[in-house]
Amino acid sequence: MSSKNSRLRVALVALVVAVAGLAAAGPAAAAAQQAPAAVSTALPEQAPAVLTGFVDLPTSPLPAxxxxxRFTVTYRNDSSVDQVVAPQLLVESPDAGPFLEPSDVRVERxxxxxxWEAVQLGSQTGTLYTDLSTAQRTLHAGDTLTEHYRLTVLDPAAEGTVHPRVALYG
Structure with a gap:
């Protein structure tokens, strides 16, 4: 057998193993690992918005x-241009602990x-938070964003602060 045929056979086996692995991993993994098309006729995508800051709204004690x-996040775009924003609800633990867990509260939007739909919470260093990436939207000049949340404390010993805010992107 020639070395050319041997290399071709090895490449074919590697391709079959890769395809089988992607099929076993499921469609989500396969979609994430697809190579981009060699030629694209689509318009270039806009660069993702970059977080530039937050507008903090009044905080309140966690009602245990x-x-x-109910908590309402409201923000008005007073500028003359459209603005990408994302409402967010933080539930902050006391500085000295005990730290809150996502199972301590239920947040709905x-x-x-x-x-009312359940909102998954992330957790980092004692702060529970709603996801910014799924909440992003374009707020037109002069428009007002109003997002309503409902929070239920499931652990009667939970303590903390509810901190609504709006993320601004530029």
Whole structure:
């Protein structure tokens, strides 16, 4: 057998193993690992917005009474240009602990249809937070963003602060 045929056979086996591995990993992994097309006729994508700062809204103590409490995040774009923004709700632990866990609270967001949907919380160094990447939207000049959240404390011993804010992108 020639070395050329041997290299071709090795390359073919490697390709089959890679395809089988992607199939076993599932469609999400396969989609994430797809090579970009060699030729693209699509328009270039805009660069992702870069976080430039936050507008902090008034904080309040974490209501640890097992009732549902509403929080509203409101921000008005007073500039003359469109602005990318993202509402966020932080639930901050006391500085000295004990630190809150996502299972200590339930956060829901009101949808455009008026229904409440559960919001997954991230956690970092005792602060629980709603995701910014999925909350980004373009706020037109002069428009106001209003996002309604509902928070229920599930652990009666939980302590902390609720801190609504708006992320600004430039």
């Amino acid at each position: 009474d097992s009732r549902k409490h 009101r949808t455009a249809t008026g229904c």
